Amino acid sequence: MDDLSKVVGASLSVSKSTATAGFVVLLIAVIAFIFKRLVLHPLSSHPGPLIGRLTSLYNTYHALKKDQARNLHQLHEKYGPIVRYGPNHVSIRSAEGVKMLYTNSRYTRKADNYLAFPRNPEKASLFSSINKQVHARKRRILRQGFSDSALKTAGVTIKKHVATLCQCLEFLDNDTQEGYVLSGREPSNSERWSRPKNFSEWINRFTFDVSSDLSFSKSFDMMRYAGNRHIIKILHETLWADNVTGSSLTLLHTLRLKWLLFSDHVRSTVTFDSFIEKAADERVSKLSDSKKDFMFWLTGAVDPVTGDTFTMEELVEEAILLITAGSDTSSTAISSTIYYLLHSPDKLARLQAEVRSMFSSVDQIEFGTELQACTYLRACINEGLRLSPPAGSVLHRQVEPGGVHVGDTFYPEGVNIGVPVFSIHHDKEYFPDPFLFQPERWIVGETLADGTIITPDFLKHSSAAFMAFSAGTRGCIGKPLAYLQISILFATLMFKYDMRLCQQSWVNGTCSGSGPDPSKEYELVDMFIKWDVYDSKRNNVAGHVESVYDAATGKWTTPTFVESPFLSIHGLAPGLHYGQQVFEGLQARRDPAGEISIFRPDANAARMRRSATFVSMPEVPEDIFLEAIHLAVRKNAEYVCPHDVKGSLYIRPFQFGSSAQIGLDPPEEFLFCVFVQPHIAFHGHGAIKALVLDDFDRAATRGSGAVKVGGNYAPVMRWTSEARKEGYSVLLHLDSQTQTEIDEFSTSGFIGIRRIGGETSLVIADSKAAIESITADSAARVAESLGWRVEKRTIRFDELSNFTEVLSAGTAAGLVSVSCVHRKSTNETFNFDSEGPAYEELWGALKSIQNGTAMDSFGWRHSLQE
Known part of the structure; x- marks a missing residue:
């Protein structure tokens, strides 16, 4: 028995020793792994996030979050022009990087990330092929579908779908998911604005219809019928799944985990591919007709070097690529450019003037010299592509044997390297005021907002960093077609219509207010946060x-x-x-x-x-x-x-x-x-109108009006909704006892301003039934610093005529100019200066403090605590 216990004890001792030894071995392995990645690796001297330098899962995480491009831009702002964001991944933000990695393609090839994209690994498309010889062969054949003759034929097809889009925008007013407005430019229709139209949705449908028709003369017909519109969502989800898979190739692609993690997306992809394959088969069987689509140009097209032609499998892969690239990227370019133009009325007017002076009828807008001569049109398109590039992250390249020098830095064979498109497009080195929409930056002789004059050398410098269509031999072969499609559409819209933002703010698919804040950026999911139409119901922040x-x-x-x-x-x-x-x-x-x-x-x-x-x-x-x-x-x-x-x-x-x-x-x-x-602008941009609420008392004098509780706001919602239908953005509440004194606006405090000669007086409405407005208090203190006379007191309704300007003061909107106050019960209307000089001076001073562009002598800005 004693011997047995000794044996058992010995066994336990050995087991413990084995476990300890195993732990030590594992610990040594982990330390060695970290030491190799951070110290011994050829890229160890490159700055970047610690987790990214250790594992490619850092990039996968941001691919899942759909913010790779935004994250890379933040990393470059923090670390500089060179960032190591993966164990073997480097992002280089410079024109030299564009030149050495893309234009001079002998040093690099497409990286293995692209292996995640082809549906059939043996039949990669032009986009996903990483073999240079295979790519060159495909490109030589495909180029025949983008000749001038093919583009001229494509222009006719594009014009047909532009006409359909115009019909939908003019007559289909039963779509509730809408956002921008337009009207015919004829004088008789100048005030007959259509119901709001969400251009983003309509442009998605338009580009899918065009790309499918150009590919095999069979349109999805999404603009007129809803049956195929689900394909848009399928495609976007497919591209996302492919991007995530490509970000961690070994884990998700090589181990075939894509099927496990994205099974729904993969099944949707199979459905989409089957649809394209069926359409391609049908088209090839009818090539005897006179329709000159891509299938017509490419079926039987011969590689002038090898004599090869495309197999049916290759035709299907290229058709999928043409529809995917032709629809998704074009819709992004069109929607973003429209967005910026609508927020820049002066630039919109200049573009309309150019188009309307170039053409005398819509029929003249077609492929040709007149369209190419519209220099401001091309500048607007380029600027939209710069600000919101369809592919904003790194376009991955892999260093070939022999390595490559980028600037003073050498990168050995096998390094995954590339230029971050969104980030270089927003680099002050190449684009002054990079977040401003300035088409003038693409025209020699123009002057930018900061006084920069565009010279030929300056334009060359900027153009070297423009990557909307990639660069070099792997640049987008469909670039001429994309410019043609966008140019015909824009020229037609600018010629036929006056356009404006809907007169309400665009929040969660409905209009309420006076238009989105023009300071916001049109941004893309997977690349950027979409500030302009950020929907908290569908796009959550971190927590x-x-x-x-x-x-x-x-x-x-x-x-x-x-x-x-x-x-x-x-x-x-x-x-x-x-x-x-x-x-x-x-x-x-x-x-x-x-x-x-x-x-x-x-x-x-x-x-x-x-x-x-x-x-x-x-x-x-x-x-x-x-x-x-x-x-x-x-x-x-x-x-x-x-x-x-x-x-x-x-x-x-x-x-x-x-x-x-x-x-x-x-x-x-x-x-x-x-x-x-x-933040989404609460009232949008510009002055607003207010309506006195006569039919409801929001709060009694000794009630809850002076505190910020939900009960003060919910009962007013229906009255606000009714007022907005009549063009009033806010309601004005009067005291419940006499209805003769001003309480506050429904969303903000009331400020009255009187300016006579060089003297300015500011009065804040004081009411026991109104909330103490922090914004109004801030405005009052800034006004005092400007030398204005400031008082807070009871304001009688009949005093409104004494004010030259009236402001609404609230956190969400800041200071907003009120152009008029109307009271239905007495049929009284009081008009005030719209965004007058006092408003401009006061709001400019307060906003400068808030934004950190002026000294904060009040101590109001609290720096974020780490």
């Missing part, structure tokens, strides 16, 4: 912050970050039933140096404490409030847009009773949260 108050302890918990857009609360929480909740609104912005600051959070903390007491809730201490705000912004810092874009991150702190409670006793638990989302 939110929570802190809980327990009545038993009388304390709030330390704020914690939750990676979810949802809350988990009891269904009987008094915040849901009794309206026991309060909220605030504030903003975070970047200054010119890219540093993030939050505007007056201490003032919001104080106001929220007053509101909480009013509805029987414990106050959130200022330190907890500020800690939660900073944590929420810090975790969502990537959603604070660059200073050049002039947007902001809207911050929504709120508090409510969260534990189950029946009856009017305070609950045992309260929840304090902070949510954020990229």
